[in-house]
Amino acid sequence: MLARLQATLDRSDLVSQMLLIPSRTFELSSLTAINLVVGYSGSINSQAALDLTLWIAHQTKIATSQQVTVQMVYVSEELATVSPVRSSRSSTGRTSVLAMPQQPSIRQEALEKSRQFEQADRILWQARCLAEEWRGALKTHLRFGKVGEQLIEVACQEEASLLILGCESAQVPLVRQLANQGKALPFSVLGIPSMDEV
Numbered sequence: 001m002l003a004r005l006q007a008t009l010d011r012s013d014l015v016s017q018m019l020l021i022p023s024r025t026f027e028l029s030s031l032t033a034i035n036l037v038v039g040y041s042g043s044i045n046s047q048a049a050l051d052l053t054l055w056i057a058h059q060t061k062i063a064t065s066q067q068v069t070v071q072m073v074y075v076s077e078e079l080a081t082v083s084p085v086r087s088s089r090s091s092t093g094r095t096s097v098l099a100m101p102q103q104p105s106i107r108q109e110a111l112e113k114s115r116q117f118e119q120a121d122r123i124l125w126q127a128r129c130l131a132e133e134w135r136g137a138l139k140t141h142l143r144f145g146k147v148g149e150q151l152i153e154v155a156c157q158e159e160a161s162l163l164i165l166g167c168e169s170a171q172v173p174l175v176r177q178l179a180n181q182g183k184a185l186p187f188s189v190l191g192i193p194s195m196d197e198v
Contacts, residue, residue: 014193020170021179021189033067034060037160037187039151040072042123045166048192053164069137071158072128075150076120076142148177152185160187167191 038053040046050072057068124140139158143150155163167175168191178189 017193018190019188020165020167020175020191021185023185023188033069033159034161035069035071035158036162036164037071037073037151037155037158038164039147039166040074040123041166042074042126043166045168045192047166049164049166052190052192053162056162056164067137069139069158071139071141071154071160072124073141073143073151073154074120074123075147076116076144077147148174148181152178152181155185155187162190163187164190165192168194 034057036053036057038046038049040050053070057070060066061068120142124142128138128140141154143154151163151165154160163178163185165174169175170179170191172191175189175191178185
């Protein structure tokens, strides 16, 4: 699929530029289901990563008979002080926080955390709106903690085929963190082409 995109854009370096972290070799044809996980923050680059992910999913669905699922992950580091809470939603539901810990705190802190939850939900809603026309299997995840750790956790739990980020270089701190996490990732990590070269 990336080779087709490279040919469409008449770029000979596109695949090498987008591959931020290679993984073990696998054949898409050997997979019964393809899970494309995209890190999403609401930024312009993460929107480009989502667009790219949806394009890959659409082209894969056309070219094969395999089930393709796009999974968007938003990680809030600001709420990392809250006990680990995980949530996910399908394209038909609203995010439900599975366990909201009751901690004695002042009203101001509770209001701030509530605002942060609303912001996270708004960002996931924005991502779903961008993906609405695709009409395929779509799942969103709201996670709290360190971005790199949470992305790897979700991608591994969901048996990701690819993890796509809105990063333009392997030198970005997040990509270096993923590359240096101590073991080979079971999926490749793709970025987006440099905007000034496309």
